[in-house]
Amino acid sequence: MSARDMGSGGAEVRVVRGRIVSAAQLLDDGVVTVRGDRIEEVRPFAEWAAANRDSPVPEFSGLVLPGLVDIHNHGGFGHRFDTVDPAEAEAAARFHHARGSTTVVASVVTGAPADMVAQTTTLRELAEDGLLGGIHAEGPFLAVARCGAQDPRFLCAPDPVLTGQLISAAGGHLRAMTLAPELPGYTAVAQQLSDQGVAVSLGHTDSSFDLFRDALRPNGFGGLVTHLANGMPPLHHRSGGPVAAALAAAATGAVVVELIGDAVHVDSGFAAMVFAAAPGHVALITDAMQAAGMPDGEYRLGPQSVHVTDGVARVPNGSIAGGTSTLLHCVSWAVTACRVPLRAAVCAATSVPAAALGLTAVGDLRPGLFADLVIADDNLLLRRVLRRGQWLT
Numbered sequence: 347m348s349a350r351d352m353g354s355g356g357a358e359v360r361v362v363r364g365r366i367v368s369a370a371q372l373l374d375d376g377v378v379t380v381r382g383d384r385i386e387e388v389r390p391f392a393e394w395a396a397a398n399r400d401s402p403v404p405e406f407s408g409l410v411l412p413g414l415v416d417i418h419n420h421g422g423f424g425h426r427f428d429t430v431d432p433a434e435a436e437a438a439a440r441f442h443h444a445r446g447s448t449t450v451v452a453s454v455v456t457g458a459p460a461d462m463v464a465q466t467t468t469l470r471e472l473a474e475d476g477l478l479g480g481i482h483a484e485g486p487f488l489a490v491a492r493c494g495a496q497d498p499r500f501l502c503a504p505d506p507v508l509t510g511q512l513i514s515a516a517g518g519h520l521r522a523m524t525l526a527p528e529l530p531g532y533t534a535v536a537q538q539l540s541d542q543g544v545a546v547s548l549g550h551t552d553s554s555f556d557l558f559r560d561a562l563r564p565n566g567f568g569g570l571v572t573h574l575a576n577g578m579p580p581l582h583h584r585s586g587g588p589v590a591a592a593l594a595a596a597a598t599g600a601v602v603v604e605l606i607g608d609a610v611h612v613d614s615g616f617a618a619m620v621f622a623a624a625p626g627h628v629a630l631i632t633d634a635m636q637a638a639g640m641p642d643g644e645y646r647l648g649p650q651s652v653h654v655t656d657g658v659a660r661v662p663n664g665s666i667a668g669g670t671s672t673l674l675h676c677v678s679w680a681v682t683a684c685r686v687p688l689r690a691a692v693c694a695a696t697s698v699p700a701a702a703l704g705l706t707a708v709g710d711l712r713p714g715l716f717a718d719l720v721i722a723d724d725n726l727l728l729r730r731v732l733r734r735g736q737w738l739t
Contacts, residue, residue: 357382360735361401362719363391364410367689368711369697378410380717383735388711408729412696413448413718414673415709417522418482418573418604418631420453420647422638422672427452428461428648430468439477441639446674447632448718448733449479449700449708451521455648456485456496459508466515473519476734479705480521483512484572487525487535488550494577495660495667496550497649504535513542520544521703524572526551527561536567545570545703547604550577551588558588562595570702571596573633574603574620576611576666596624602702604631605694607676608669610658614683621686621694629699630676630691635659635668678726 359381366376366388377394379386395403421427423441425434435452442450452472454465462483472478485496487504502508504525513520522545525532536546548561549572562568571592575581581589595601605620606612607630612620621628632638636645637654645652645659652659652667659667673695680691700709707716719732731738 363404364407409722411720415449415699416447417451417699420635445672446720451480453482470517483523489526489552491552494665504531524549528553547572555586559591563600571603596627608671618684630694633669
């Protein structure tokens with residue numbers, strides 16, 4: 347699959363050959379050269395072979411994709427990100443790394459304010475160590491009417507004091523916060539987040555079309571929409587609501603909309619419409635929780651119990667409680683069930699989410715970026731994962 351040697355200065359060099367699909371590159375037979383933990387070059391195999399006549403010829407490995415970037419993830423393989431145990435959060439991150447999501451933004455859900463701050467402090471350690479791409483706070487400034495799996499006991503109006511505590515606890519690693527724009531105090535907190543470089547993500551909202559539109563860029567602060575269609579009024583031809591407002595904004599390139607691509611949260615027809623309406627501005631996410639990669643049974647999401655049946659997680663009120671899929675599965679579903687072109691689906695799980703949260707060192711195959719690669723077969727079944735220049739599988 348790869349040739350390897352030691353470059354100057356002792357940095358290990360890896361050469362991976364295959365069909366390269368990324369935002370920057372589309373090569374039927376290409377080579378990615380990795381030096382240490384960074385990509386050194388990407389070029390057609392014929393060019394590489396001509397310049398390296400004395401080197402071993404790497405075998406063709408299959409599809410070579412950028413490491414996937416999951417910007418909305420609550421855990422997996424029996425482990426949670428809403429925890430104060432660093433070992434548990436690390437185990438959740440490593441599970442997703444090994445399955446192709448080499449960059450994971452860990453999401454905490456609505457809970458008691460002190461618990462959310464403590465969990466954010468724990469995740470900060472992993473972000474500082476490079477195991478996480480950052481932190482996402484999903485709540486507690488959400489609409490009770492659209493709380494979904496968020497515990498309504500802890501929902502509240504946007505509060506600058508709690509927001510400041512979360513920002514401080516994250517130590518510069520809070521990448522996004524989800525909040526409902528119709529709540530009193532929204533504008534002040536959205537300004538506060540924006541001033542600190544935190545993406546304002548609109549979701550779990552009961553707002554009207556007009557209000558949601560005005561809260562989105564370019565006129566408002568919202569540059570991201572949390573799991574489009576989930577946690578908001580359904581799209582209707584006489585009441586477009588936030589779904590229509592989000593799609594209209596994404597179609598102009600003003601915002602990015604998240605889409606849970608697990609075949610449970612939205613169906614293939616809706617997803618196909620979203621990709622067609624907003625090309626290049628859809629971010630596939632898992633919204634994965636503790637049960638991802640695990641059998642049916644009893645789990646938790648924040649303060650609430652979750653029951654998983656046939657791979658579908660629900661809290662006691664019947665709401666879907668996050669996903670149980672991996673991001674590579676979401677890419678495969680987008681391609682096979684929604685008929686999204688392969689490159690568009692790959693970008694929706696790599697370059698688009700990375701750009702949405704300002705993750706500049708990941709999400710593509712370009713010189714200087716982290717050496718994060720996913721090797722898959724033509725059916726998008728995982729073969730190997732390279733993260734920061736080291737093979738995980």
